Amino acid sequence: MAEKKISLEQVRHVARLARLEMSADDEARLQADMSSILAYVEKLNELDTTDVPPTAQVGEAGTPIRDDAVTNHPAPEEMLANAPARQGGFFKVPRIIE
Amino acid sequence: MTSELNKLSVSEARDMLRKREVSSREITRACLDRIAEVEPRLSAFITVSEREALEQADAADRRLGSGDAPAMCGIPIALKDIYCTRGVRTTCASKILENFVPPFDATVIAKLRAEGAVFLGKTNMDEFAMGSSTENSAFGPTRNPYDLERVAGGSSGGSAAAVAADECLASLGTDTGGSIREPASFCGVVGIKPTYSRVSRYGVIAYASSLDQVGPFAKTVRDAAILLRALAGVDSHDSTCSARPVPDYEKALTGDVKGLRIGVPKEYFVEGMEREVKIAVRAALKHYESLGARLVDISLPHTPYAIGCYYLVATAEASANLARYDGVRYGFRAESENTDELYNRSRAKGFGAEVKRRIMLGTFALSAGYYDAYYLKAQKVRTLIRRDFERAFTNCDVIVVPVAPATAFRLGEKTADPLTMYLSDIFTISVNLAGLPGMSIPCGYDGDGLPIGMQMIGPAFSEETIFRTGDAYERSRAQAKRPTKV
Incomplete structure (x- = not known):
């Protein structure tokens, strides 16, 4: 097995950032998968990109502007129809403050 | 005749519907019967919306009777389950959206609905469009209509298989790294990823927003041209969407490629490719020469x-x-x-x-301490890949290459190692990074009877050239479509 590009502690840290609960098995498997993918993407380091600007977006330049006018209409029942839990006109979640 | 109506192309159906030689209900019924017949073996659909489809067909027939009939009026199509459809469950093939019923239509769905199109249902895909085989679906894999033990490709595998198996006349997919072109190639149908920003993504569940693009699957290049015209155009709900006018793509189908400069990049004919794929695409290139096109050697050095x-x-x-x-x-x-x-x-x-x-x-690539080394580095390499194409298109009008290094692989063959699966997108992924249009069209079969696809890539907004190039091949050389085995 090749050297691991990412430690188990790093996997746990990233899982916390990504809001993903993980078992020890999950962590070990992701460590292996991420290590092999990261080893592969290191191929990019063969390229000298010192003076190359980054590309974030490939669309046409500029952001279209429109009047700041309301075009939709509130439909609370439709918006709440997919709620996993609701109470009256609210989305319901577990208690936040003890 | 009635039992074969599901095999019609969009252009044939459009012309017959307008002449009132057939009704939308008859075509829709034929598609629904075909779906009922093959779905137990194929699994191209996650949801079939039979009642809604028949209502839409009847409404289309009334409209056709009154003489007001846009191109897609009465045409039954299938939708990748990534498009929000008002009142019809939209899962993105994920357990997390298993019961999600959108309260709104994606812009392209609203456009097609306004034209009177008929929606047969929602097709299977890799979960959140992440995959190249439709095996990453919470609802199980779609099978390839040409060999049920093989994958349909992905991520839009259900939409490709549904067209190949004549369950619908055409369908919609999305393409972030090859998710329209690779399954089109594996299933022997036409599929185009338009230029980035050509089609609105509003209401299309997002995967990677600087890469995602909407596009059609169809039985012919002409059908893809008809569909793209219906899909494309500016949308106030998607700020990345281009305001350029939408051409009548069908008018570009002249059959004439005399003087067309076709770029052939050496990096796309590499070791490790399936021999029969290379032979089929080389033969197609030779055919283009016989039609008066000129082949130009080019290089896209950052492909690896x-x-x-x-x-x-x-x-x-x-x-x-x-x-x-x-x-x-x-x-x-x-x-x-x-x-x-x-x-x-x-x-x-x-x-x-x-x-x-x-x-x-x-998350790791964006996290503190790793952003520059991974994400920023990748964005810079993306610039180099874009420049490769810019340079190439100073010497050619269109690039013709294989879609994938091999034909459809076996179910389970690549699921164990994620990297192996990623590598099947080697010939499609650069096109998304550069924001260019790319189309897959069938160009033969391998020894096992599996379809082979070739890809035409053009500069931004050159869809007319791409359609003309594909159509010229299709009308002069395309082999008859072989019957599927489903």
């Missing part, structure tokens, strides 16, 4: 870096896009005592393995 670049850019964007699935307002919610558990457990149980892998990779 495209997959590494993509898996950093796409996963970074995905990690941000998929942050919205938190179990609060819609989607799956796991049992939980507090909000931390609610988020972490709903996401852990709601997402499949590949989706979690990509969220993790993307």
Whole structure:
């Protein structure tokens, strides 16, 4: 097995950032998968990109502007129809403050 | 005749509907019967909306009777389950959206609805469009109509298989790294990823927003041209959407490619490719020469870096896009005592393995201390890949290459190692990074009878050239479509 590009502690840290609960098995498997993918993407380091600007977006330049006018209409029942839990006109979640 | 109506092309059906030689209900019924016959073996659909489809067909027939009939009026099509459809469940092939019923239509769905199109149902895909085989679906894999033990390609595998198996006249997919072109190639149908920004993505569940693009699957190049015209155009709900006028793409289908300069990049005919794929695409190139086109040797030197670049850019964007699935307002919610558990457990149980892998990779690439080394580096390499194409298109009008290094692989063959699966996108992924249009059309079969696809790539907004190039081949050389085995 090749050297691991990412430690188990790093996997746990990233899982916390990504809001993903993980078992020890999950962590070990992701460590292996991420290590092999990261080893592969290191191929990019063969390229000298010192003076190359980054590309974030490939669309046409500029952001279209429109009047700041309301075009939709509130439909609370439709918006709440997919709620996993609701109470009256609210989305319901577990208690936040003890 | 009636039993074969599901085999019609969009252009044939359009002309027959307008002459009132057939009704939309008859064509829709034929498609629904075909769906009922083959779905137990094929699994191209997640949801079939029979009642709604027949109502839409009847409405289309009334409209056709009054003489007001846009191109797509009465045409039954299938939709990748990534398009929000008002009142019809939209899952993105994920457990996390298993019961999600959108309260609105995606812009392209609203456009097609306004034209009177008939929606047969929602097709299977890799979960959140992450995959190349449709095996990453919470609803099980779609099978290839030419060999049920093989994959249909992905991520839009259901949409490709449904067209190949004549369950519908055409369908919609999305393409972030090859998700229209690769399944089109594996299933022997036409599929085009238009220029980035040509089609609105509003209401299309997001994977990687700087790469995602909407496009059609069809039985012919002409049909793809008809569909793209209906889909394309500016949308105030998608600020990335181009305001350029939409051409009548069908008018570009002249059959004439005399003087067309076709670029052939050496990096796309490499070792490790299936021999029969290389032979089929080379033969097609020779045929273009016989039609008066000129072949030009070109180089796209950064091709070997495209997959590494993509898996950093796409996963970074995905990690941000998929942050919205938190179990609060819609989607799956796991049992939980507090909000931390609610988020972490709903996401852990709601997402499949590949989706979690990509969220993790993307989160890592964007995290403090790693951003410059991974994400920023990938964005810079993306610039180099774009420049490759810019340089190439000073010497040619269109590039013709294989779609994939091999024909459809076996179910389970590439699921164990994510990297092996990623590598099947080697010939399609650069096109997304550069924001260019690319189309896959069938160009033969291998020794096992599996379809081979060739890809035409053009400069931004050159869809007319791409359609003309594909159509010229199709009308002069395309082999008859072989019957599927489903």
